[in-house]
Amino acid sequence: MEIKVLGPGCAKCQQLEKTVREVVKELGVDAKIEDIKDIKKIMEYPILTTPGLVINEKLVVSGRVPSKAEVTTFITTALTKK
Amino acid sequence: MIIFEWLNDQLLRMEWLSNLVNWLVTNVFRLDVDGRVGGSIQFFIYDVVKIFILLCILIFVISYIQSFFPPERSRKILGKFTGIWGNLLGALLGTITPFCSCSSIPLFIGFTRAGLPIGVTFSFLVSSPLVDLASVLLLASIFNWPIALAYVVVGVLLAVVAGTIISKLKLEKYVEPFVLNNSMMEVEQEKLTRRDRVNFARNQVLDIVKRVWLYILVGVGIGAAIHNWIPQSIITAVLGQDKWYSVLVATIVGVPMYADIFGTLPIAEALVLKGVGLGTALSFMMAVTALSLPSMVMLKQVIKMKLLVIFVGLVTVGIILIGYLFNVFGHLLF
Numbered sequence: 156m157e158i159k160v161l162g163p164g165c166a167k168c169q170q171l172e173k174t175v176r177e178v179v180k181e182l183g184v185d186a187k188i189e190d191i192k193d194i195k196k197i198m199e200y201p202i203l204t205t206p207g208l209v210i211n212e213k214l215v216v217s218g219r220v221p222s223k224a225e226v227t228t229f230i231t232t233a234l235t236k237k
Numbered sequence: 238m239i240i241f242e243w244l245n246d247q248l249l250r251m252e253w254l255s256n257l258v259n260w261l262v263t264n265v266f267r268l269d270v271d272g273r274v275g276g277s278i279q280f281f282i283y284d285v286v287k288i289f290i291l292l293c294i295l296i297f298v299i300s301y302i303q304s305f306f307p308p309e310r311s312r313k314i315l316g317k318f319t320g321i322w323g324n325l326l327g328a329l330l331g332t333i334t335p336f337c338s339c340s341s342i343p344l345f346i347g348f349t350r351a352g353l354p355i356g357v358t359f360s361f362l363v364s365s366p367l368v369d370l371a372s373v374l375l376l377a378s379i380f381n382w383p384i385a386l387a388y389v390v391v392g393v394l395l396a397v398v399a400g401t402i403i404s405k406l407k408l409e410k411y412v413e414p415f416v417l418n419n420s421m422m423e424v425e426q427e428k429l430t431r432r433d434r435v436n437f438a439r440n441q442v443l444d445i446v447k448r449v450w451l452y453i454l455v456g457v458g459i460g461a462a463i464h465n466w467i468p469q470s471i472i473t474a475v476l477g478q479d480k481w482y483s484v485l486v487a488t489i490v491g492v493p494m495y496a497d498i499f500g501t502l503p504i505a506e507a508l509v510l511k512g513v514g515l516g517t518a519l520s521f522m523m524a525v526t527a528l529s530l531p532s533m534v535m536l537k538q539v540i541k542m543k544l545l546v547i548f549v550g551l552v553t554v555g556i557i558l559i560g561y562l563f564n565v566f567g568h569l570l571f
Contacts, residue, residue, distance in 0.1 A: 163535065166444075198343060198347075201423060203340075204307075204340035204343060216427075222440075
């Protein structure tokens with residue numbers, strides 16, 4: 156599983172990354188987590204406001220920091236899709 | 238009318254809080270509220286508590302409303318208007334759309350790729366940090382409603398004018414090429430339930446309080462110092478109403494700085510109480526919030542230096558003009 160956290164580095168983006176890492180660790184999922192700060196790379200996805208969360212190249216949420224429960228749902232849903 | 242005034246005094250100005258703090262300082266700390274130490278402690282406690290209470294309530298309510306206006310929706314709406322109406326709408330939507338300042342770049346790119354004239358996007362970017370529903374209410378609480386409303390009108394006007402000028406000067410060629418290289422992608426709009434909106438609003442409150450609590454404490458601290466410790470003569474020497482350069486000083490000092498608007502309001506309040514012109518205080522506030530070194534550094538990634546300089550220059554000149562305007566006509570609003 157490939158997870159990307161999109162954001163130039165403000166507090167919200169860092170919080171999202173922290174939550175994602177926690178959830179991945181708790182679920183024991185084999186996932187590669189990438190922090191994308193470069194604006195050109197960020198804009199490869201249909202995003203208008205950061206932070207953004209991309210799972211397996213699909214943008215699942217943007218513009219707000221999802222709760223830990225939401226992140227867990229996103230990741231488990233992505234797992235079942237495989 | 239009397240009920241409105243009572244509501245205003247109790248809810249926004251929190252007279253009950255002021256009286257409570259007065260009582261606290263006089264009877265528990267045993268200090269004279271009219272004296273220096275007692276006065277600054279009273280100012281500090283009262284302002285900090287008032288701002289935090291207002292902050293939480295206002296951010297919650299306004300974020301809830303804002304959850305109905307995500308940027309994607311603004312982009313769709315703005316696509317339908319041309320000319321100066323686009324700028325006006327851009328400025329107005331900028332005031333109610335929630336986003337943190339680091340989103341200004343994706344937003345700029347997204348709007349531009351959707352075909353919106355850059356002037357409209359700039360109107361949006363100028364009004365967003367400058368005019369914010371919560372801070373307007375806070376302004377009404379600290380000063381009064383005519384001033385708060387005048388601030389909104391003037392802020393929106395500045396955003397519209399700056400954006401229109403940028404459009405008219407045909408500065409599109411100064412946008413970095415990669416911005417226009419890819420076409421716009423449809424951004425999925427999330428369907429939010431009421432529970433989602435409440436969560437969003439609650440998270441916005443927590444998020445914003447976490448971000449600005451230090452600015453508020455520092456801002457109120459400086460306000461208290463100005464209020465009670467710094468002699469009026471020093472303040473009026475630099476920023477006095479009769480000094481023609483006061484607005485210039487206030488603006489130029491404020492531009493490179495950044496502080497949250499909730500932190501600068503107590504400073505503006507203290508300055509005005511010390512005899513600084515309303516326009517000078519507002520200029521300082523606007524300069525600090527509308528422009529900042531970090532946001533300019535970020536914008537530099539998407540627009541070329543010339544456009545950035547023009548943008549900063551326009552906003553700065555606008556703020557200076559507004560400052561003089563309020564200084565001259567401010568007494569009509571009190």
